[in-house]
Amino acid sequence: MNQSTFTLIQNTPLTASVHELKLRGDCSAITVPGQFVQVSLPGKFLRRPFSVCDWTEDTLTLCVQRNGSGTEALCSLPAGTELDLLTGLGNGYSTRHVTPIPLLVGGGSGVGALYSLAKHLCDRGKVVTAALCFRTAADVYYVNQFKAIDAQVYVYTEDGSMGEQGNALDALELTHSQLFACGPLGMLAALDANEELDAQLSLEARMGCGFGACMGCTIETADGPRRVCADGPVFPGGVITW
Amino acid sequence: MVNTNVTLCGLELANPVIPASGTFGYGLEFAKLYDINCLGSFSCKGTTLEPRFGNPTPRIAEGNAGMLNSVGLQNPGVDAVIAEEFPKLAQVFRKPILANVCGFSVEEYVAVARKFDACDQVGWLELNISCPNVHGGGMGFGTSCDSAAEVTAAVKAVTKKPLIVKLTPNVTDIVSIAKACEEAGADAISLINTVLAMRIDLKTRKPVLRNITGGLSGPAVFPLALRMVWQVYEAVQIPILGLGGVSTSEDVIEMMLSGATAVGVGAANLRDPFACKRIIEQLPAVMERYGITDLKSIIGGAHHG
Missing domain, CATH: 2.40.30.10 (Translation factors)
Known part of the structure; x- marks a missing residue:
């Protein structure tokens, strides 16, 4: 730090x-x-x-x-x-073992947060599928940025006003592969309900310090209490108690 | 050359700066950032007999010139602290620490205190009878003279180490509680813990904190803490660890003039992880600016003449 x-x-x-x-x-x-x-x-x-x-x-x-x-x-x-x-x-995503066609799912303000990961994976020759999910067309951003790095971009809006009508869960149909997701907690929880997924989920939290001292942003996990700021914000699928 | 040394209950500190319990973990996060041996000492995260998750989130909110927390004493339990955190701390910190003792019954305070009493790394016990975020314990003991005295006496009976009792400002008369603790055997008083507070989210029209209330800390409470240190200094003979909103070297000096022998730094560590290092580094120059050569000579200085 x-x-x-x-x-x-x-x-x-x-x-x-x-x-x-x-x-x-x-x-x-x-x-x-x-x-x-x-x-x-x-x-x-x-x-x-x-x-x-x-x-x-x-x-x-x-x-x-x-x-x-x-x-x-x-x-x-x-x-x-x-x-x-x-x-x-924070820890960031683990990119040591990534399948050839990873799926990135971003929701709302989490979309931009996936950009550097997409860029990093594209640079390494991965075929990145990026599902960018928004409430409505007026909320859509960063589509061109993801396209410019040669990610396969799919836009979802809840009301269908741009791209496909749907949400993050619909994006899971694009490819059965390793999942990297960032977005609202409700979206991440819904994705995490798919137990067979190999997933890394980036959480948001109301933080105090941001570096592990205040214990303000703790979540419950299968491995015990974890600080979103210092132990996360990226957690593997299947460990968080939602 | 100025002298920043002070003595707290017979143990010498290179300077009066002590990061406050709950804002410094068990020291390890900060030891990654700077050599924490520059500190006078520090007070470890409040520790209970059993592991605790604490309160549901959100448990952090903002105030004007401060912050609220309702963490609720998250800690891994005293056995894990001694077995896992203390050995790691020993690698990075050579000085005795304040072990912050929490509980939900007199028996639990005593049990935690006994375990910390056996640790060489522990210089002082800080008895936390002032946490506003737990029910059926914590602040419950610190809001009446009788219960404060009872838990102080019970813990004093099982420890050879100096006992510092940490008081809550959420009372009608902090002076009478401080005196009760002194009579029950406290070797020092630390004050203040956080001030009971709340925020409401205008969009949801609900309290921001899941716990509804939390403890306010940060610069907003500094004048309040300073006033309480002043009042307690006038009433007790034992030393005071003064804290509450201290963020600068000037605040340290002001707190000592009010009556503090040592000075805690809390919320400032969370906003600025290097806050204590900066305060300690700037202290000699600020002392010189105000004509102070020996820091301990100013303790309670504003009361005289």
């Missing part, structure tokens, strides 16, 4: 509620897709955790959903703003 100052270099609205933020700073602590950062916001005591959507040595991309006053404030910051970040948090 690193603590350092980042500079916001680009703040782009992708939909009415999701912004893509590009920041410049030292990303050396980020080592694996699926890790997250904690962003300190002016006037807020607690940092806000966000999945890393993409990173290079010195640039960081986050997709931020406007959810409350903190994320609202973050999405309205102009380029040039300096922000204090903790980087390189």
Whole structure:
């Protein structure tokens, strides 16, 4: 984990509620897709955790959903703003043994969080199937980004206003393969109900510290209590007590 | 050269800074980030006889200039702490620690205290009779003079180590409770634990915390903690470990002027994992700025003259 100052270099609205933020700073602590950062916001005591959507040595991309006053404030910051970040948090996905045709399922704000994993797997010659699931057409983002890295993209909307009508569970019909998923807890729980799946699930949680000290984000698992921030946020399928 | 040494119940500390229980785990997360031997000491996560998951989530919320938690004493139980956490801690921390003792009955406090009393790594026992997030224990013992004195005396009887009793601010008269603990044999008082609080989510119109209430900590409570340390200092002879919202070296000095011999740092560690390191590094320069050469000489300094 690193603590350092980042500079916001680009703040782009992708939909009415999701912004893509590009920041410049030292990303050396980020080592694996699926890790997250904690962003300190002016006037807020607690940092806000966000999945890393993409990173290079010195640039960081986050997709931020406007959810409350903190994320609202973050999405309205102009380029040039300096922000204090903790980087390189969480375990990230395990990519040592990945089948040739992995299935990535993202829901809502979890879609962007799967991008760096998709990129990483495509770079390694995997045929990535990316199922991007949203409530309605107006919520859809990042489809072109996934297409640009040659992922096989399938869009699902609950109301059928774009792509297929359906949700994350329908995406399971695309391929019976290793699953990587990020999205709302309800979506992950529904996916995890399919016991035969070889899955890695990235959880979101209301966190205090983000690095394992406060025990604020603990979940119950088959192996005992686990901290989403420090033991996760990625957990294997079949271990979480939903 | 300034002197940052203080003495807490006969044990010397290189500086008064002590990360507060529940904000520093068993030290290992922070030891990965910096050499925690720079600390005066630290107080380990509140520990009960049996393992506890704690309260259902969400159990973290934000306040203005602070945070609320309703973690509810998640811990692996005293036996696992001693068998697994302490040996790992010994690899990275050479100083005696404060073992934070929790319970739901006098018998449980005594049983946990007996086990910690046998550990060389433990310098002090910190008796937590002030957790606002558990029912039928914790704060229940710290809200009346009689029950606070009863558990203090019972634990004092089974330990050779200095006994620090940690008090809750959620009472009508903290001074009388501090005096009751002193009379029952406490060697020091630590205060304050968190302040009972809540938040409501405007979208769902429900409390943010599943437990409904939680404990408020952070800069918001600093003036409140400072006032209570002041009042208790006037009433007891034993030393005070002052804590509540301390975030800077200046806060440390202010807390000591109010009467604290040592100073806890809690929520600041969660917002800034390097908070204690920074406070300790900046302390000599801040002392010089205010003309302080020997830190222990200022304890209670605001009360005199």
